Amino acid sequence: MPESRRSSRLGATDWVDAAFALLTAEDGGEHGVTISRLCTTLEVTKGSFYWHFRDLDALWEAMAVRWQEENRRRITDVDEFSEMPPDGRLIALSTMLIGKDHLTVERAIRSRARSNANIADTVRNIDAEIFQAVEAIVGQFGMDPGQARLLSGVLVYAGIGYIHGHEGLPTISPDDIQRAIPGLLSLTLAQPSTDPEPPASDSP
Known part of the structure; x- marks a missing residue:
């Protein structure tokens, strides 16, 4: 042609x-x-x-936007598993985020974000949307909002850390996630509430 x-x-x-x-x-x-x-x-x-x-940076900006759309699709796919219990949806979302191609793309886009403000903004939005999705699922386990937010932060930060260090760390499989998530939930639920107690009433 x-x-x-x-x-x-x-x-x-x-x-x-x-x-x-x-x-x-x-x-x-x-x-x-x-x-x-x-x-x-x-x-x-x-x-x-x-x-x-205009240049290669502009292409990477478009790639970051596409990646944000892909992550949104994954979140929507998990949200549609309404018949699945919350821990199952959390495991499903986590498993989606450890695939080899996913890690390759994530690490590359985050690398470009260090020198490109537009990509950095997109990455911040991706992280915020992932956090909101995780927090929405974790909030269904009956823990108080403070615990839910804390555990969600731990899970998201752990995921970001794995993106950057996975080549030098033990490989995580879907089975590993399936075993680890219930343990993390049990440990968190066993902790005292992180929300402040309401002030005592002065009424007799």
């Missing part, structure tokens, strides 16, 4: 798709996403890339 005809059919979405494919390829990773490799993959010239994006 002539390059001009192929270029006219490509949209920004095609470039983002190709970038994710390069990122998660065996020989990919963050530094594998280059304009030259993208153009080779899509069989077009660099002019086609610059028609859609």
Whole structure:
């Protein structure tokens, strides 16, 4: 197909798709996403890339937005498991977030966020939405709001830490999560309430 005809059919979405494919390829990773490799993959010239994006940073910004949409879809998928008990939904959400490709994308986008304010804003929004989803599930276990918020924070922070350190840490499997979540819940529920006691009434 002539390059001009192929270029006219490509949209920004095609470039983002190709970038994710390069990122998660065996020989990919963050530094594998280059304009030259993208153009080779899509069989077009660099002019086609610059028609859609001002530079590589702009492409990564679009990738971060797509990743936020993907995370929202995962949250919605878990929310639709209404017949599943809360601990099952929490395990399902956690399992979705430890897949190899998921970790690769997460780490790369967070790396780009260190030098790109727009990506950093998107990452903060992703984290806030994940936290809200976890807190909504944890709140169904009957613990007080303070405990629910504390446990949700621990789970989300642990997940972010695993994203950055998973290559040097023991691999976590879905079975590991299935065993660990009930234990964490039991420990939290056994702790005294973190909410302050209401003031004593002065009435006799």
